[in-house]
Amino acid sequence: MGMNLAALVEVIVTARANNLNVSTHESMAQRAYRLIRADIISGARDPGERLRIEMLKTVYDIGPTPLREALQKLSTEGLVLALEKRGFMVSPLNLDEFSDLNIARIEIEKVALARSLALGDNQWESRVVAATYLMKKEDEALLASGAGVYDAWESANAEFHAAMIAACGSKWLLQMRDQLQDMCERYRRSSISQSNKKTVNGNRDVGEEHAAISDAVLSRNSELACQLTESHYMKTLSRLGGNPNLVGDLQP
Amino acid sequence: MGMNLAALVEVIVTARANNLNVSTHESMAQRAYRLIRADIISGARDPGERLRIEMLKTVYDIGPTPLREALQKLSTEGLVLALEKRGFMVSPLNLDEFSDLNIARIEIEKVALARSLALGDNQWESRVVAATYLMKKEDEALLASGAGVYDAWESANAEFHAAMIAACGSKWLLQMRDQLQDMCERYRRSSISQSNKKTVNGNRDVGEEHAAISDAVLSRNSELACQLTESHYMKTLSRLGGNPNLVGDLQP
DNA sequence: AAAATAGAGATTGTCGAGAAAATGAAATTT
DNA sequence: AAATTTCATTTTCTCGACAATCTCTATTTT
Numbered sequence: 001m002g003m004n005l006a007a008l009v010e011v012i013v014t015a016r017a018n019n020l021n022v023s024t025h026e027s028m029a030q031r032a033y034r035l036i037r038a039d040i041i042s043g044a045r046d047p048g049e050r051l052r053i054e055m056l057k058t059v060y061d062i063g064p065t066p067l068r069e070a071l072q073k074l075s076t077e078g079l080v081l082a083l084e085k086r087g088f089m090v091s092p093l094n095l096d097e098f099s100d101l102n103i104a105r106i107e108i109e110k111v112a113l114a115r116s117l118a119l120g121d122n123q124w125e126s127r128v129v130a131a132t133y134l135m136k137k138e139d140e141a142l143l144a145s146g147a148g149v150y151d152a153w154e155s156a157n158a159e160f161h162a163a164m165i166a167a168c169g170s171k172w173l174l175q176m177r178d179q180l181q182d183m184c185e186r187y188r189r190s191s192i193s194q195s196n197k198k199t200v201n202g203n204r205d206v207g208e209e210h211a212a213i214s215d216a217v218l219s220r221n222s223e224l225a226c227q228l229t230e231s232h233y234m235k236t237l238s239r240l241g242g243n244p245n246l247v248g249d250l251q252p
Numbered sequence: 253m254g255m256n257l258a259a260l261v262e263v264i265v266t267a268r269a270n271n272l273n274v275s276t277h278e279s280m281a282q283r284a285y286r287l288i289r290a291d292i293i294s295g296a297r298d299p300g301e302r303l304r305i306e307m308l309k310t311v312y313d314i315g316p317t318p319l320r321e322a323l324q325k326l327s328t329e330g331l332v333l334a335l336e337k338r339g340f341m342v343s344p345l346n347l348d349e350f351s352d353l354n355i356a357r358i359e360i361e362k363v364a365l366a367r368s369l370a371l372g373d374n375q376w377e378s379r380v381v382a383a384t385y386l387m388k389k390e391d392e393a394l395l396a397s398g399a400g401v402y403d404a405w406e407s408a409n410a411e412f413h414a415a416m417i418a419a420c421g422s423k424w425l426l427q428m429r430d431q432l433q434d435m436c437e438r439y440r441r442s443s444i445s446q447s448n449k450k451t452v453n454g455n456r457d458v459g460e461e462h463a464a465i466s467d468a469v470l471s472r473n474s475e476l477a478c479q480l481t482e483s484h485y486m487k488t489l490s491r492l493g494g495n496p497n498l499v500g501d502l503q504p
Numbered sequence: 505a506a507a508a509t510a511g512a513g514a515t516t517g518t519c520g521a522g523a524a525a526a527t528g529a530a531a532t533t534t
Numbered sequence: 535a536a537a538t539t540t541c542a543t544t545t546t547c548t549c550g551a552c553a554a555t556c557t558c559t560a561t562t563t564t
Contacts (some may be wrong), residue, residue: 009335009344011299027336027517029324052545063519065317068547069324076328084279085525087546104424107367111359149498170355172435176428183424280548304515315549320517337555339516508563515556525546532539 016044043189051088101190105180112224117222120167131163139207215218284322295441296407303340357432364417369474372419384466391459497499
């Protein structure tokens with residue numbers, strides 16, 4: 001692939017702006033980062049678990065240098081804790097931090113949602129409609145099966161919420177939100193693996209919540225959309241044992 | 253310093269929660285991270301500048317492995333761009349991204365400010381009063397001197413704005429805000445070095461703006477405080493050539 | 505002259521080795 | 535017995551070396 005530097009920078013900056021992955025063949029460091037990150041978020045690695053280089057070398061078949069680079073990146077994100085002269089560990093979980101994360105996530109999501117509703121064009125509306133359609137199908141399938149959430153449901157859910165805020169006009173706002181989302185996801189997963197997976201959606205009709213959010217968004221009712229989204233996330237939070245008192249609306 | 257692992261993790265987690273630095277003797281990787289980060293934010297390293305390992309090795313007297321770890325961390329933050337098989341460079345600046353960053357920063361700051369006003373206690377009020385007092389002194393000194401901003405003014409300004417939002421109840425919200433702030437700072441610095449330093453505060457009476465913000469905060473007038481803070485930051489943005497249209501209030 | 509090619513030199517990304525520090529178990533002291 | 539010390543082992547962090555790849559100049563071709 002012959003390409004000069006300026007052109008490559010252009011490609012990378014543009015791709016990053018659209019949250020795309022441009023790599024032809026990833027480096028060992030990237031690979032390590034991707035794999036370890038996925039293992040931590042999915043709960044395959046327990047919170048508090050030591051991440052010893054020798055062990056990781058054996059498991060992922062990657063040398064110590066790229067492994068350390070990956071762990072440093074993850075420590076910047078907060079998924080990994082770097083202990084001076086004592087290596088790395090998966091960041092421990094605690095409920096106070098979960099509340100803290102959720103406050104940040106929900107507040108940022110609300111801001112992005114309000115902006116998105118104010119700025120979104122027809123293209124964006126079409127994406128919202130498409131995501132809503134898919135979400136409805138998956139919510140119905142989930143309700144019918146009575147089982148836990150599928151991967152298909154998960155990805156429809158992710159796209160549903162991403163679509164709503166996509167037109168907010170700041171990729172940094174979206175990136176902050178994504179990062180906080182991933183941190184929260186780890187709490188959700190570890191909570192699921194501890195309790196019964198079937199209770200994940202409790203007695204809620206998540207489909208109805210999604211439909212209400214979509215309606216509010218498409219009718220550009222910013223206040224209602226924010227309120228519904230907040231309570232949507234808060235229901236998940238309180239079911240997982242977080243402290244909802246710290247999150248809720250402040251002005252009565 | 254004899255200390256078992258559990259105790260150390262406790263110390264580190266607690267210290268991180270309060271944004272403290274607990275290191276007794278920093279590692280080469282930490283040192284590289286700190287120095288390179290400061291050089292990028294201060295503008296000592298130009299946007300778009302290649303960061304070659306050999307060069308960095310000579311300048312900072314640090315081996316290639318810790319240097320790469322530092323660069324990877326910085327690339328997670330967005331200050332450095334990692335180019336596949338072509339090393340690292342200081343992230344290029346562009347005005348669109350500056351607007352983007354400012355949207356995110358101002359929105360997050362407003363959210364944190366509203367929460368802080370709703371949740372802050374007497375202890376917090378006292379910090380606000382102290383920061384306001386110091387800020388007033390520094391603003392007066394700045395006005396009297398007629399010169400550019402001093403380090404003392406910079407740090408008073410940083411504490412002034414940090415104090416206002418300190419009681420928001422989410423360390424993550426504050427951390428996101430800090431990260432965006434540092435990114436914005438780099439734009440401000442590079443803009444200053446290009447133009448005349450004396451024009452930094454233009455015809456604005458920044459002292460008056462600060463006083464108005466402080467009054468609104470202490471009287472718990474959330475809406476006014478948010479509005480004043482937003483326009484305070486926007487004045488800086490538009491003077492630096494950003495696109496203020498993309499930032500402003502959305503609901504008329 | 506502009507574009508393509510080729511090859512010397514520089515740079516990245518990775519690995520293994522080794523010094524310095526932490527850990528844990530056994531021995532010693534209080 | 536509990537606390538301290540000792541010391542062998544493990545682990546981290548850092549460095550230099552090396553293969554793979556990129557870059558830049560000089561040369562050839564169109």
